Amino acid sequence: xxxxxxxxxxxxxxxxxxxxxxxxxxxxxxxxxxxxxxxxxxxxxxxxxxxxxxxxxxxxxxxxxxxxxxxxxxxxxxxxxxxxxxxxxxxxxxxxxxxxxxxxxxxxxxxxxxxxxxxxxxxxxxxxxxxxxxxxxxxxxxxxxxxxxxxxx
Numbered sequence: 001x002x003x004x005x006x007x008x009x010x011x012x013x014x015x016x017x018x019x020x021x022x023x024x025x026x027x028x029x030x031x032x033x034x035x036x037x038x039x040x041x042x043x044x045x046x047x048x049x050x051x052x053x054x055x056x057x058x059x060x061x062x063x064x065x066x067x068x069x070x071x072x073x074x075x076x077x078x079x080x081x082x083x084x085x086x087x088x089x090x091x092x093x094x095x096x097x098x099x100x101x102x103x104x105x106x107x108x109x110x111x112x113x114x115x116x117x118x119x120x121x122x123x124x125x126x127x128x129x130x131x132x133x134x135x136x137x138x139x140x141x142x143x144x145x146x147x148x149x150x151x152x153x
Contacts, residue, residue, distance in 0.1 A: 005046040005054055005071070012077035013058060015039050016119065018087070019067055035060050035067055037084070037119075040077045084125050085145065090114040092143040098131060106131045111146065 007013055019035045035041075041058035044066065049055045054071040075081075086092055091111050098106040106112065115135060116128035125140045 003048055003054070007043045007046065007056060007074065009043055011043045012040055013043060013074040014077045014079065014081055015041065015069065015073060016075055017073045019069065019073070035063060035065060038081065039063070082125060084117050084119065085140065086114045086117065086127055086143060088114060088116060091146060092129070093146055094142060095144055096142045098136060098138070100134060105134060112143070
């Protein structure tokens, strides 16, 4: 493979996928979120993994962490970015009724589980949600956060 890194030393980059512990760090639990998508870091080094994949050593200053990232997980920090409100595992409330083949499967106010974030188009983020036994893609405007109520004694 010809080694031609897209990003250079000191360049600001934005993470476009969540980075979770994959057992490469000894002090974190496997699967734990290390750096959330949308954060900006700075390239410290570029190298090859197994002679086929460019890996960057990225310093995320706000978290004071240096993480290895694949080139496909990064974009220039100046590129257009729309942050997503929900992540895998979040619970949200529907703003719309959902139908499948003319039959209602969920109603406004129902809670749904977010099982994926689709960011193929940075302007139109969609979420895959689980409703009953269906997995359905919905636009971001179809969901709202569950309001947390304070418990007082």
